[in-house]
Amino acid sequence: MCLCLGNVIIGYSLCWSVPVIPKLIDPAQTPLDEALTVDQCSWLAAIFHLGVITGSQTGAFLSNIVGRKPTLILFGALCLSSHIIRVSARNFTTLFVGRIINGLGAGGISSGNLVYIGEIASSDLRGIILTATGVLHTLGSLLVFSVGPYVSYAVVEYTVIALGTVHAAALFFIVESPVYHVIRGNEDAARNTLHFLGRSKDVDKELKTMIENVKQRNIQYTQLNSKHRLLKCTWFDIFRRRRNRRALMITATLLTIQEGSGIICIMSFATTIFRKAASSVNANVATIALGVTQVFGILLAPLLVERYGRKSLLIFSTAACAFWAALLGADFYLELINHPLLSSIRWIPLATLISFLICYNAVKYSFKFLINIY
Structure with a gap:
């Protein structure tokens, strides 16, 4: 539940331009010093996706270094800060920067949620929960479609700021992924997390599976100079x-x-x-x-x-x-x-x-x- 609110925010952010662009073009509704041109609005819609690409890759990299939980908190904070920047914007440049940061946060949350949910959910519920994230994504889009056209620009932003605040606070209450503990070689912490998640009956089996999966996913045997060494897989593979x-x-x-x-x-x-x-x-x-x-x-x-x-x-x-x-x-x-x-x-x-x-x-x-x- 703590994570899925992030998917609502992603859907909201993705379709933010739909009700907002008509307001930014209209001199009577725009909160900026002057109404935007069509080209400027197109950049606002497009630059978000460049941020998503960068954020998803950065999030995947950081999650293996500092952990899943800190990475999700970081990108949740980025998303929240982007909404605050946008609501205070009075020119195109500030709005543009806020939109880029929004894309970075959304990309990190999107990739981080999929990884985290896949690692904490039991196998019989994993598919249902991952499907639910897609449904919540579309509900976020529906929310901005339904609210955006009938309220001011400021209310559109304050709505997602409220969601972002709850989401960022909720992330502090999640536990670190047991798979990350296994990656760091801390099997005792992974075992404790599995107990906390209510999977006490199959802890040994789950832990063994996680260890095997981590080895298969991240490590391969390569023969170098007639010696066997362990090397991490790279993009070149x-x-x-x-x-x-x-x-x-x-x-x-x-x-x-x-x-x-x-x-x-x-x-x-x-x-x-x-x-x-x-x-x-x-x-x-x-x-x-x-x-x-x-x-x-x-x-x-x-x-x-x-x-x-x-x-x-x-x-x-x-x-x-x-x-x-x-x-x-x-x-x-x-x-x-x-x-x-x-x-x-x-x-x-x-x-x-x-x-x-x-x-x-x-x-x-x-x-x-x-x-x-x-």
């Missing part, structure tokens, strides 16, 4: 072995398709898209409908995967995403040339984006299964 290169090619292709689908653009500019497309549904209401669809889609995806299989669903859903994106593009083109047909199909933007999100969640869930296999 991905390219040295043929099977690793194949797995990298497959997963990189899948993830490129997933991220290249335009999902980040859609979720960052949903309200703007509906306004530009002249949808028959109010732009704010349509955006909330997208948030609800996201929650529904992430709950539906596991059922579809189990029923139709990973590969088949992946092919169908990817093709469907392309179709719905093309249909939305056609609607924009009709708007551009002011075609008379447009007046009778004002419902197209909302319908296409809802369909796109449902298919995208199926794609995303299929990717997770296939990437784990490869």
Whole structure:
């Protein structure tokens, strides 16, 4: 529960630009000294993801050095500080810096939560809890979609500051991961943590499994000068072995398709898209409908995967995403040339984006299964 609030904040931060950008462009609503341009708002939406990339890698590195708990506290504090910077911002530069720090914090929390939950949860609950983090992520997006359009910029920020304060304080009450204790060679501490987590019946078995997994994941035997030494795996090992290169090619292709689908653009500019497309549904209401669809889609995806299989669903859903994106593009083109047909199909933007999100969640869930296999 302490960790999952972080996923709500990540979802909130990811879609922060959706209700906020219209306020920043509008001279009557902006809290800044002057309204922002479209290009500046695009940078605010994009730079967050650069921070996420950096934060996730930095968090993974720090978690093995200082521990999972201190790393999560650090990135939780970064997220909280970013919201405080943003609410006090009076110019684009300050807002830009706050957005970068927000991305760093969100990236560290995202990767840290997955690792920590995977290491403290028992095997029969691990899958359910990890799935729940995705649901809470979409609930965070739904929260900012629902609140953001109807309150001031300051209230949007104060809402996430309140969530961030509770999250940062709650992280002090979690225990260090037993796997980290094993990595540091402190098996007694790992044993005590397992007892604390209520897994006393299988402590010896769990501890043995953790020790074996740590060895398999972080250490390999390499022959050097006819002597056997223990070396930590590096990024170069991905390219040295043929099977690793194949797995990298497959997963990189899948993830490129997933991220290249335009999902980040859609979720960052949903309200703007509906306004530009002249949808028959109010732009704010349509955006909330997208948030609800996201929650529904992430709950539906596991059922579809189990029923139709990973590969088949992946092919169908990817093709469907392309179709719905093309249909939305056609609607924009009709708007551009002011075609008379447009007046009778004002419902197209909302319908296409809802369909796109449902298919995208199926794609995303299929990717997770296939990437784990490869």
